Amino acid sequence: MTAEIPLLLRQEGARIPAVKRYRDKFENHVVLVTGGAQGIGAVTAASFSYQGAHLVLVDxxxxKLKETAAKLTADGAKVMYQVCNLTDEAAVHKTIENVIAALGKIDVLxxxxxxxxxxxILDATxxxxxxxxxxxxxxxFHLVKAVLPHMNxxxxxxxxxxxxxxALQPEAGLAVYAAAKSAVLLFTRAVAMEAGPGYDGESGLREMFSRAVARQAVKRYGLPTDVADMICFVASPEAEFLTGQNFDVGGGFTHGA
Ligand SMILES: NC(=O)c1ccc[n+]([C@@H]2O[C@H](COP(=O)([O-])OP(=O)(O)OC[C@H]3O[C@@H](n4cnc5c(N)ncnc54)[C@H](O)[C@@H]3O)[C@@H](O)[C@H]2O)c1
Known part of the structure; x- marks a missing residue:
């Protein structure tokens, strides 16, 4: 099985408790990782695999994809891989159909x-x-269009x-990249308004909460456990690299105005 991923770059001198990963956390989950051949994608895939997921690597x-898939398989991972140029709409849809035909579902993209x-910018063609x-x-865009109907x-x-x-604090030389990634950011927020219907909670709560739910992407009342779970995550060693951030546990409320 995949070895525990070493966290090599932890802040020197900080006494951070060991990261706890649960081997069965993603058991029975099909997790599709694009860019899974290398870099952050390969590490993310290994982490999901360690926690029991059935992986689909797409790149x-x-x-490199074959190499990474073989390495993960040798470590005991359940891996399917698909070669796909993700800019090609038809190829993306075919890839997702292949995965659904083989594994029946995609829980996480x-x-x-x-x-x-x-x-x-003056050098960019x-x-x-x-x-x-x-x-x-x-x-x-292609991936969301291909995967969402199956998730629905x-x-x-x-x-x-x-x-x-x-996308938020652009550097010189990254104008086009910043534009592309801010498009991804707003696209994702907007898709969440359509894709996160959730379910309706019990009736009878105050009108104010009903108005809030109407504006939310996830159509249910927020629960104390939603906040508690977020706090647990932010307080955990896994969140060591998050700092100075505002976490909105509102079912998408602030984007629904
Ligand atoms: N590395 C960073 O510091 C950093 C910082 C901010 C955001 N990001 C973002 O994180 C993501 C991963 O970054 P990384 O550093 O691991 O990148 P990487 O270059 O190491 O890996 C990217 C992978 O995507 C694959 N890929 C590229 N174009 C593709 C296409 N058209 N179809 C299919 N596969 C394609 C490549 O083959 C490669 O395996 C990227 O979206 C990047 O923009 C990275």
């Missing part, structure tokens, strides 16, 4: 495939622009897309 780099070429937009944003049918699903600090 266009066939050689983690879309990590992306590119971040550094080019000063329109084909640089098209490619950066396409790999980062078009792929997100199953009544469950989590979609995690990837943006970048560059």
């Amino acid at each position: 266009m780099n066939e050689a 983690v879309h990590l495939a992306g590119i971040y070429p550094f080019k000063l 329109s084909s640089d622009y098209q490619r950066t937009m396409s790999v980062n944003m078009d792929s997100t 049918k199953a009544g469950y699903g989590r979609i995690i897309t990837t943006t970048s600090g560059a």
Whole structure:
């Protein structure tokens, strides 16, 4: 089985308790990771696998994809892989159909495939622009369109897309990348308004809460456990790298105005 992932870059001198991962946490979950051949995608895949998930790795780099899939399989992981250029709409839909045919469902989509070429704007060509937009944003559009109907049918699903600090605090040389990733950010928020119907809670709560629910993406009342679970996560060693952030546990309320 996949070895515990070493956290090599923990803050020096800090006495951070060991990260606890539960081997059965994602048992019976099909987790599809794009960009799974290398980098953050491969590490994310290994982490889900360690916690029991059935992995689907998707990437266009066939050689690296096979290598990573073989390594994970040798470690005891359940892995299916699909070679796909995620800018190709038809190929994305075919890939998702293949996964559904083989495994019956996709519980979690983690879309990590992306590119971040550094080019000063006066050096960037329109084909640089098209490619950066396409790999980062078009792929997100294709994947969401392909996966969401299956999640709706199953009544469950989590979609995690990837943006970048560059979308909020751009650096020189990353103008197009920042544009693509801010598009991903707002697209994801907007899709959440359609994709997160949740369920209706019990009736009879005060009108104010009903108005809030109407504005939320997840159509149910917030519960104390929703907040407690978020606090547990933020307080945990896994969240060591999160700091100075505001976490809105509101079912999408602030984006529904
Ligand atoms: N590394 C960072 O510091 C950082 C910071 C902020 C955001 N991000 C984002 O995180 C994600 C992962 O970053 P990373 O550093 O692991 O990247 P990486 O370059 O190591 O890996 C990206 C993977 O995506 C695949 N890929 C690229 N284009 C593809 C396409 N058209 N179809 C299918 N697969 C494709 C590549 O083959 C590669 O395996 C990216 O979306 C990136 O923009 C990374």
